[in-house]
Amino acid sequence: MADSLIHPQAIIEDGAIIGANVKIGPWTYVAANVVIGDDCEISSHVVINGPTKMGKGNRIFQFASIGEDGQDLKYAGEPTELVIGDNNTFREYCTVHRGTIQDQSLTQIGSNNLFMAYTHIAHDCMIGSNCIMANGASIAGHVHVGNHAIIGGMTGVHQFCHIGDHSFVGANSLILKDIPPYVMASGQPAKPFGLNSEGLKRRGFDKNVILHIKRAYKSVYRQGLTVDEALAKIDETNHKMPELTVFTNFIKNSSRGIIR
Numbered sequence: 001m002a003d004s005l006i007h008p009q010a011i012i013e014d015g016a017i018i019g020a021n022v023k024i025g026p027w028t029y030v031a032a033n034v035v036i037g038d039d040c041e042i043s044s045h046v047v048i049n050g051p052t053k054m055g056k057g058n059r060i061f062q063f064a065s066i067g068e069d070g071q072d073l074k075y076a077g078e079p080t081e082l083v084i085g086d087n088n089t090f091r092e093y094c095t096v097h098r099g100t101i102q103d104q105s106l107t108q109i110g111s112n113n114l115f116m117a118y119t120h121i122a123h124d125c126m127i128g129s130n131c132i133m134a135n136g137a138s139i140a141g142h143v144h145v146g147n148h149a150i151i152g153g154m155t156g157v158h159q160f161c162h163i164g165d166h167s168f169v170g171a172n173s174l175i176l177k178d179i180p181p182y183v184m185a186s187g188q189p190a191k192p193f194g195l196n197s198e199g200l201k202r203r204g205f206d207k208n209v210i211l212h213i214k215r216a217y218k219s220v221y222r223q224g225l226t227v228d229e230a231l232a233k234i235d236e237t238n239h240k241m242p243e244l245t246v247f248t249n250f251i252k253n254s255s256r257g258i259i260r
Contacts, residue, residue, distance in 0.1 A: 003020045003021055004018050004019070004020065004021060004022040004023070004024070005021075005022070005023045005024070006018070006022070006023075006024045007024060007025050007026040007028075007044075008026075009026035009027055010024045010025065010026060010027070010028045010029075010030070011028070011029045011030070012024070012030045013029075013030060013031050013032035013034075014032055015032030015033065016030045016031065016032055016033075016034045016035075016036070017034070017035040017036065018030075018036050019036055019037045019038035019039070019040065019056070020038045020039070021038055021039045022036055022037075022038065022039065022040045022041075022042070023040070023041045023042065024042045025042060025043045025044035025045075025046070025062070026044045026045075027044050027045050028042055028043070028044055028045060028046040028047070028048075029046070029047045029048070030042075030048045031048060031049045031050045031052075031067070032050075033050035033051040033052070034048050034049070034050040034051070034052045034053075034054070034067065035052070035053045035054060036048070036054050036058075037054055037055045037056040037057070037058070037086070038056045038057075039056050039057045040054060040056065040057065040058045040059070040060070041058075041059045041060070042059075042060045043060060043061050043062040043064075044062050045062045045063050046060050046061075046062065046063070046064050046065075046066070047064075047065045047066070047068070048060075048066045048067055049065075049066070049067040049068045049069075049098075050067045050081075050082070050098075051067070051079065051080070051081045051082070051098070052066060052067035052081070052082040052083075052084070052098070053081070053082070053083050053084065054066075054084045055084060055085045055086035055087075055111065056086045056087070057086050057087040058084060058086065058087065058088045058089070058090070059088075059089045059090070060090045060094075061089075061090060061091045061092045061094075061117075062092055063092055063093050064090045064091070064092065064093060064094045064095070064096075065094075065095045065096070066082070066084075066090065066094075066095075066096045067082045067096065067097075067098055068095070068096075068097055068098070069097065069098065070097040070098060070099065070100050070107075070122065070123025070124070070141065071097065071122065071123070072100050072102070072123055072141060074100065074102060075100050075123070078100070078101045078105070079105070080098040080099040080100055080101065080105040080106065080107075080123075081098055081099060081105060081106050081107070082096060082097070082098045082099070082106075082107045082108075082109075083106065083107070083108045083109070084096075084108075084109045085109060085110045085111035085112075085129065086111040086112070087111050087112045088109060088111065088112065088113045088114075088115070089113070089114045089115065090115050091114075091115060091116045091117040091119070091135075092117040092118070093117055093118045094115045094116075094117065094118070094119050094120075094121075095119075095120045095121070096109070096115075096120075096121045097121065097122055097123045098123060099123055099124045100123050100124055100141075102124070103123075103124035103141075103142055104124065106124070107121065107122075107123060107124055107125050107126075108125075108126050108127070109121070109127045110127060110128045110129030110130075110131075110147070111129045111130075112129050112130045113127065113129065113130065113131045113132070113133075114131075114132045114133070115133045116132075116133060116134050116135045116136075116137075116153070117135050117136075118135055118136045119133045119134075119135070119136065119137050119138065120137075120138040120139065121133075121139055122138075122139060122140050122141040122142075122143070122159075123141045123142075124141050124142045125139055125141065125142065125143045125144070125145070126143075126144045126145070127144075127145045128145060128146045128147035128148075128149070128165070129147050129148075130147055130148045131145055131146075131147065131148065131149045131150070131151075132149075132150045132151070133151045134150075134151065134152050134153035134154075134155075134171065135153040135154070136153050136154040137151045137152065137153060137154065137155045137156075137157075138155075138156050138157070139151070139157040139161075140156075140157060140158055140159035140160075140161075141159045141160075142159050142160045143157050143158075143159065143160065143161050143162070143163070144161075144162045144163070145162075145163045146162075146163060146164045146165035146166070146167070146181060147165045147166070148165055148166045148199070148203060149163050149164070149165065149166065149167050149168075149169075150167075150168045150169065150199075151163070151169045152168075152169050152170045152171035152172070152173060152186075153171045153172070154171055154172045155169055155170075155171060155172065155173040155174070155175065156173075156174055156175065157175040158174075158175060158176045160255070160256060161175050161176070161177065161178055161179075161256060162178045162179075162250070162254065162256070163175070163178070163179045164178070164179055164180045164181030164182070164183070164246075164247075164250050165181040165182070165246060166181055166182050166196055166199055166200060166203065167179045167180070167181060167182060167183050167184070167185065167196060168183075168184045168185070168196045168199060169184075169185050169186065169190065170184070170185065170186030170187075170190075170193070171186075172188070173185065173186050173187055173188060173190045174187070174188040174189050174190060175189070175190050175259075176189045176190070176256075176259075177189070177190075177254075177256050177257050177258055177259045178250070178254040178255075178256050178257065178258045178259070179258070179259055180220075180247055180250050180251055180254075180258050181246050181247050181250055182195055182196050182200060182213055182217070182247060183195065183196065183217070183259075184196050185259055189259075190259055191259060191260075192221050192259055192260065194217075195210075195213060195214055195217045197210060197214070200213070205243070209241060209243050212237075212238070212241055212243075212244055213243060213244065213247065215234075215237070216234045216238070216244055216247055216248070219233045219234050220234075220251070220258075220260075221260065227251060227258070227260075231248055231251060231252065234247075234248055235248065
């Protein structure tokens, strides 16, 4: 706890490991099996349970609950874990639960994510980096979210769904199937609404790559082909582009099926 600013009314259990230059506000509770990296800032009235490991530069706002037991009736107190990367922001009333032994006993969050107020990340979820979950968005257990994904406010994601890299989900949506990378989706249940072209441009995708992704999207969604037929057509013309391989592999590996 050297060089950290911990309010005297915060409760830090013996065994907790607190990095350098960490700020912890009053009436915050940190359990014994919690590791907090350097330069984190934790407001008042936060609960951090564990086992939880948190990287550097994370910000947690008041009344958030991080690393609590999952809301799974099968959970019987087994040792499970939450692992958080660097520079994430958890806004007010955000809730994040640890994993269960029904999966990998792990909930994992990457780096540079923004979780707005009242967002919920359930047990066994895997979230990449540079994602945004807007106010009130909730993802159920075992959901996987790729990198640079945006989930609109008040959206609900069914358990075991996968949301691909650079995808965009509109507000108030209901996700019951997988959303491939680069796809925009909205509705109840969510349907595809085109390619996230603007997001790809902002993230520096080459124009030629975006063109080929658009053609692949049309093969899947605009030409009346079955999924297998569309994948075969894309494989014939993908020119070994890694970005297209991400798209096709996601669809091939989908266990719930993709939105169509």
